Amino acid sequence: MKRLLIAILALFAAALPARAQEFPSKDIRFLCGFAPGGTCDLLSRILAEHLSPVLGQRVVVENRTGASGNIAADAVAKSPPDGHTVLLATMALYTVMPQMPGMRLPFDVDQDLTPISNVANIYNVLVVSPQGPIQNVRQLIDLAHANPGKLTYASAGNGGSQHLAAEYFKRLAGVDLLHVSYRGGAPAIVDIAAGRTDMMFGNLPEFLGQIRDGGLRAVAFGAPRPSPLMPDVPLISATVPGFTVRNWFGVAGPGGMPKPVLDRWVTALQRVNVDPVFQRRLAENGMESLIGDPDSFRSTIQEDRRRWGEVMRAANIRAD
8 A cells, every 4th residue: 555655646746747848738828918009019929929939839919908917917817827828027017016005906916926037128218399498318407406396297107117217217316397197108198299298208119100200309218228229319327327217028927837837938038039030129129138037037026126116105106
């Protein structure tokens, strides 16, 4: 009897990695929490296209919109941890929403999701109306000092990356700017181009068309480095030391993913990362690769969670 029990246990132990090694055995659902046409959707489709031949299965992008991306995140959190359902996770999901006053998540982001790898940083850039008086960051600061609380900045909603970046700028530059919250980035861009709102700290991919057509003026990058698309645009940190903003997207799976499945995902992403076509497509769309491993992803999450927690508390930011 004892020998039989040992044999059964041995077979069970051997079967666990074998099942994990079956990944991927079917189509992979790649969930994006936002509508088609935005940065999340664009990056999801670039990744899916490059991951499919590496993983040997179709990677299908599924847009599950609503609740600032939380509907998609909740669907992944409740999926089997077999690697066949993953999420393009936003910086806000991991660093802002878990600590924002008034925000209630239907899952525990640290327990119910598995960080796989960071993927891409979206270049943050300050834009203004080309008809307005703001030509550079120093001029913006001088105008704000001369007109406290009069200059306006747009965001796509409380606690989003645009809102946090502007509040971070206010804090470091010592200026008073007025927040104007919009229901999405498109109407905010329309009002900035028309001169009804003064500025926005936002994602380069969402501004590219307007910048190229002359509808917006790119003043300076809030990112750690300029985009290769606009190498002559200066950094905000050259005028406001310490101001750097990373608005990243990463890949996450359900909580409790087995290590062999997690390792398979990390290997696949790293193989995609060395593809020059993938790198070129990111650069052309105002992004830079951050693909690494779960440990470095967790470190980034913790670092940015501390930073944005301080900004939210100082600015008394609450959920809408």
